[in-house]
Every structure is written in C-alpha cells, then in structure tokens.
Amino acid sequence: MSAADPRDPPPPAGLLRERGFRLYWSAHSISLVGDEITILAIPLAAVLLLDAGPAEMGWLTAVALLPSLLLSIPGGAWADRQANRRRAMIVSDLGRFAAVASVPLAYAMDALTMTHLYVTECVVGAFTVLFRVCNHHVYASVLTPDRYVDGNSLLSGSRSAAAVAGPGAGGGLVQVLTAPFALVLDAVTYLVSALCLGRIRAAEAPPARHRGTGLTDGLRWVTANRDPGLLIAGVAMLSLFNTLLVTLFVLYATDELGLSPGLLGLVFAMVGLGGLAGAYLAPRVVRRIGLGPAIIAGFAGFSLPLPLVPLADGPTPLVVAVLAASQFACGCGVAVMDISANSYLIAVIPPTLRSRVMGVIQTSNFGVRPVGAVLAGTLGAALGLRPTMWIGTVGAVLSVLWVLPSGLRYVTALPTASGAPPPDATPADTPADNPAGNPAKVPAE
Structure with a gap:
C-alpha cells in the first residue's frame, strides 16, 4: 500500500x-x-x-x-x-x-x-x-x-x-x-x-x-507447539546471556575501559533512544516483511551488535562511539523483537491457557536472570572481565539459532481465531496437525 x-x-x-x-x-x-x-x-x-x-x-x-x-x-x-x-x-x-x-x-x-x-x-x-x-x-x-x-x-x-x-x-x-x-x-x-x-x-x-492444579498445562502447550516453543527457548537463552553482560557492564566500562559516570550514562541513554526508534519502526517492519520475519529480525538486531562491546578499545571518544552505536542498535532490535513477539504470543496462545503459558514465559525470561548474574560473577572472577563479556556475547548471538529453523519465517499475519483450540481445551485437546492454529499455516493478508 x-x-x-x-x-x-x-x-x-x-x-x-x-x-x-x-x-x-x-x-x-x-x-x-x-x-x-x-x-x-x-x-x-x-x-x-x-x-x-x-x-x-x-x-x-x-x-x-x-x-x-x-x-x-x-x-x-x-x-x-x-x-x-x-x-x-x-x-x-x-x-x-x-x-x-x-x-x-x-x-x-x-x-x-x-x-x-x-x-x-x-x-x-x-x-x-x-x-x-x-x-x-x-x-x-x-x-x-x-x-x-x-x-x-x-x-x-x-x-x-x-x-x-x-x-x-x-x-x-x-x-x-x-x-x-x-x-x-x-x-x-x-x-x-x-x-x-x-x-x-x-x-x-x-x-x-x-x-487439578494446572501447573504443567502451560509447559505442555509450549512443548506441543513447535514455533512458540522455539521462540520461548530463544528468548530464555538470550535473556540468560544478556544478563551475564548487563551484570558486568558497569564494572567493565569503568575498570577496563576507563569511562566516567557521565559517559557511562550517555551510553545507557542510547539503549532507550534505540528503543524509541524500534517502537516507531516495528509496526512498519511487521507490515513490510510480516510478523514472523520481524521477530527474527528483532532477534538479530538485538544480538548481532553485541560483539562491539568486548571489541571496544582505544581512545575514549572511539570507545564511547562504539558502545553507543552498539547500545542504540540493541535497543532498536529488542523493541522490534518485543513488539512483534508479544503480539504473536498473545494471539497464538489459547485464551483459556494464556496465564499458564505466560507463567512459563516469565520463568524462561526472568527466572534465568539470577543464573546469569551468578555466572557473571563466577566467570568474571575466574577468567577476567573481557573474556566473560565475550562468552555472554557469543551466547546471545547464538540464541537466534533457536528461531531460524522455526516456521516463524513463514508467518505474515497474526493467527486467526479459527486456528485456536475450542474453549477450555487442554494442550492434549489441540489438533496435532495444526497445534493451536500453527501460524505457519495462516495465509498472508
């Protein structure tokens, strides 16, 4: 149009x-x-x-x-x-x-x-x-x-x-x-x-x-539905390794790179500015390339600029420019990923299972962060700051491999109500040939 x-x-x-x-x-x-x-x-x-x-x-x-x-x-x-x-x-x-x-x-x-x-x-x-x-x-x-x-x-x-x-x-x-x-x-x-x-x-x-308690229903739905399951696994891996980076970032920037608090604040502000840009672009990206490709593009946009963080070195103005560019690009990527992925998940999860599945997602996204923080401290003390930042960076970049083989790349529109399971369906009630209205089978608008 x-x-x-x-x-x-x-x-x-x-x-x-x-x-x-x-x-x-x-x-x-x-x-x-x-x-x-x-x-x-x-x-x-x-x-x-x-x-x-x-x-x-x-x-x-x-x-x-x-x-x-x-x-x-x-x-x-x-x-x-x-x-x-x-x-x-x-x-x-x-x-x-x-x-x-x-x-x-x-x-x-x-x-x-x-x-x-x-x-x-x-x-x-x-x-x-x-x-x-x-x-x-x-x-x-x-x-x-x-x-x-x-x-x-x-x-x-x-x-x-x-x-x-x-x-x-x-x-x-x-x-x-x-x-x-x-x-x-x-x-x-x-x-x-x-x-x-x-x-x-x-x-x-x-x-x-x-x-019963319904405690396992959300996990059963996630494991029974390949594309949402791969997306959630990718988010968990990205969250884990990004937490490792975030935990040590201030210490790395001040001790290893010698940045002052003022310059560090400037670098942090670029994440928010990138997020504003991503929030503006996301609806346009979705309409241009489709919802699933936008999710994958957001994953790549968030993770691929991260190697600039451990690569940063040299004069202070160059270090600030490299870190600022990395943070701006990451902020833009994560906004596109969050907007498209949240929209997809709200649509594809059956309403009667929504909170149970969201509980699994919250555990995958936020529950892994204490583990990332402990890993950051342990690895940072044993290996040093820059090698640990590289570990976090490589892990975050590799998280995109969860979504690349999924059917998300074929999703061009939100799942339709006709693809959802009937009211009060449990994961076992969902048709096996099109689980939860697998959005890979939803035609383009």
Missing part, C-alpha cells in the same frame, strides 16, 4: 482515543516511571545508608528476581482460573505501593535495615509476577487482535522513553530527596496505576476450568 492509501490502518497513537486502551496504557506508563526510581533508589539506600557490600548487593538483586523463578508458573495457573484478572492487577499495584512506601517510613523511624530491603524487593517481585501473568488477559480485552502490534508499539515507546529520561530523573530525585524519600513518588505511581486499571470496563476471556 502507498502512504496515502485510505485503507492504511490508523497510526498507533490513534489507539489512545479508545478509552479502555488509554487507561491501560496510562497505568503501564505511569508505573514505568516509578520503576526507574526504584532501580536507583533501593540500591543507593543500601549502599549510602546501610554500607552494603558486594555480597549484600548480590543478594538484593537475587531476592528481587527469585519470585520470577519460583512463582510465575503457579501464578499463571491461578490467574487462568480467575474471572477478573484486572482485579488481581489492582491488588498487585496496592501491594507494591505498601511494600515500597514502607521503606521511607522505616527510615523516618530510624528502623531501616538490609533485611527490610530484602523483604521489600521480594514482595515487590512477587506482586510483579502476579501483575505480569494477568497482564495479557487485560491487554487482549481492550484491543482487537488486528491492533496488537500497534498497541505493543505504544507500550514499548513508553518503556523506551522511561529508559531515556528515567535514570536522570531518578538520580535527581535521589539527590534532592535522598534515596528513601524518592521512593514515595514511586509508591504513588502504583496508586495511580491501580486507579487507571480500576476504571477499565472491558470483558476478559472466561476463566479456564482445568482439572
């Missing part, structure tokens, strides 16, 4: 005129602002107020990620049995508000301890798992499938904008208010998010009526 073709779909921003999606997007965007504050404020509170050392900081990271490993699958099984997942998301926001607000309260009472911060991070992590496994049900209730890509583009844009502006704004708030009191604003963002979610009036998919 030409740019002037009247049959072209409206731009993604037009979705904000739709009340249900506008409230959902507002809740998502507002909580992202708070997340950026938390990323800085809680670790800084541990370091500046409680003199936390490397071991304590490692545990602080681990307890925040542990709920993703332990609770995503049982949380998904529970969520699929609920009629109102939006209510669970509101409870999650209120729970995170209470946990985060307890930190400045404890500090004001001179009772803040590392144990308090560990518990706070664990509680926030647990409620975040609940929020995520319910999230796709609510997303699917406020948009029709033909707008999934555009909606995810707007959500990715919010995430990238927060990544660009958040570190500076969060650092400024911590400096002006001190770390504990900066968390007051974070806590308020969860309240605002809960208020926005509470005003949504949209019918969700009916609850599943599965037998």
Whole structure:
C-alpha cells in the first residue's frame, strides 16, 4: 500500500482515543516511571545508608528476581482460573505501593535495615509476577487482535522513553530527596496505576476450568507447539546471556575501559533512544516483511551488535562511539523483537491457557536472570572481565539459532481465531496437525 492509501490502518497513537486502551496504557506508563526510581533508589539506600557490600548487593538483586523463578508458573495457573484478572492487577499495584512506601517510613523511624530491603524487593517481585501473568488477559480485552502490534508499539515507546529520561530523573530525585524519600513518588505511581486499571470496563476471556492444579498445562502447550516453543527457548537463552553482560557492564566500562559516570550514562541513554526508534519502526517492519520475519529480525538486531562491546578499545571518544552505536542498535532490535513477539504470543496462545503459558514465559525470561548474574560473577572472577563479556556475547548471538529453523519465517499475519483450540481445551485437546492454529499455516493478508 502507498502512504496515502485510505485503507492504511490508523497510526498507533490513534489507539489512545479508545478509552479502555488509554487507561491501560496510562497505568503501564505511569508505573514505568516509578520503576526507574526504584532501580536507583533501593540500591543507593543500601549502599549510602546501610554500607552494603558486594555480597549484600548480590543478594538484593537475587531476592528481587527469585519470585520470577519460583512463582510465575503457579501464578499463571491461578490467574487462568480467575474471572477478573484486572482485579488481581489492582491488588498487585496496592501491594507494591505498601511494600515500597514502607521503606521511607522505616527510615523516618530510624528502623531501616538490609533485611527490610530484602523483604521489600521480594514482595515487590512477587506482586510483579502476579501483575505480569494477568497482564495479557487485560491487554487482549481492550484491543482487537488486528491492533496488537500497534498497541505493543505504544507500550514499548513508553518503556523506551522511561529508559531515556528515567535514570536522570531518578538520580535527581535521589539527590534532592535522598534515596528513601524518592521512593514515595514511586509508591504513588502504583496508586495511580491501580486507579487507571480500576476504571477499565472491558470483558476478559472466561476463566479456564482445568482439572487439578494446572501447573504443567502451560509447559505442555509450549512443548506441543513447535514455533512458540522455539521462540520461548530463544528468548530464555538470550535473556540468560544478556544478563551475564548487563551484570558486568558497569564494572567493565569503568575498570577496563576507563569511562566516567557521565559517559557511562550517555551510553545507557542510547539503549532507550534505540528503543524509541524500534517502537516507531516495528509496526512498519511487521507490515513490510510480516510478523514472523520481524521477530527474527528483532532477534538479530538485538544480538548481532553485541560483539562491539568486548571489541571496544582505544581512545575514549572511539570507545564511547562504539558502545553507543552498539547500545542504540540493541535497543532498536529488542523493541522490534518485543513488539512483534508479544503480539504473536498473545494471539497464538489459547485464551483459556494464556496465564499458564505466560507463567512459563516469565520463568524462561526472568527466572534465568539470577543464573546469569551468578555466572557473571563466577566467570568474571575466574577468567577476567573481557573474556566473560565475550562468552555472554557469543551466547546471545547464538540464541537466534533457536528461531531460524522455526516456521516463524513463514508467518505474515497474526493467527486467526479459527486456528485456536475450542474453549477450555487442554494442550492434549489441540489438533496435532495444526497445534493451536500453527501460524505457519495462516495465509498472508
């Protein structure tokens, strides 16, 4: 179609005129602002107020990620049995508000301890798992499938904008208010998010009526459906090795490459700028080459620039330019991958299995990150920073091999409702010749 073709779909921003999606997007965007504050404020509170050392900081990271490993699958099984997942998301926001607000309260009472911060991070992590496994049900209730890509583009844009502006704004708030009191604003963002979610009036998919606990249903569906299974395996491998890189990146950039905090902040900002570019490009890439090829292109765009990180060397301006280019390209690639892959998964997963499968996905994506962090510390101490960065880079690049042989390269459109299994189908009920409406068999639009 030409740019002037009247049959072209409206731009993604037009979705904000739709009340249900506008409230959902507002809740998502507002909580992202708070997340950026938390990323800085809680670790800084541990370091500046409680003199936390490397071991304590490692545990602080681990307890925040542990709920993703332990609770995503049982949380998904529970969520699929609920009629109102939006209510669970509101409870999650209120729970995170209470946990985060307890930190400045404890500090004001001179009772803040590392144990308090560990518990706070664990509680926030647990409620975040609940929020995520319910999230796709609510997303699917406020948009029709033909707008999934555009909606995810707007959500990715919010995430990238927060990544660009958040570190500076969060650092400024911590400096002006001190770390504990900066968390007051974070806590308020969860309240605002809960208020926005509470005003949504949209019918969700009916609850599943599965037998027993349903804990294995999501895993059975993933293993029975080749293309989504390969995609999820690729995401898990990419997340594992990218965590290894991220864990050591600051230490590598400062100790090995000699970058100042200001230059390091500039490099980090390029990830967000790349993400904004990717959010803008993703719907156009999908319409040009198809949904599945866009997923594969996103994988490649995220991983292939990573070798520039361990290759960086020489004068400081050259090092900054190389790292900035790498981070910008990675940010663009991951945005295209997230937008297209999330849209694909929301469409292809049967509604009655959505949270159980999302529990498996959350475990694969976030649950492997503590393992990546431990590997980073172990390998970094044994082999040195640059060799360990190479290991992370090679592993991330090789993750694309999971999706290349899949049928995703033939997918040009979202799966249609006719390809989905009947209501309340379990993985075993899905036809073997076209599992879950295998999108490789969906014709191009």
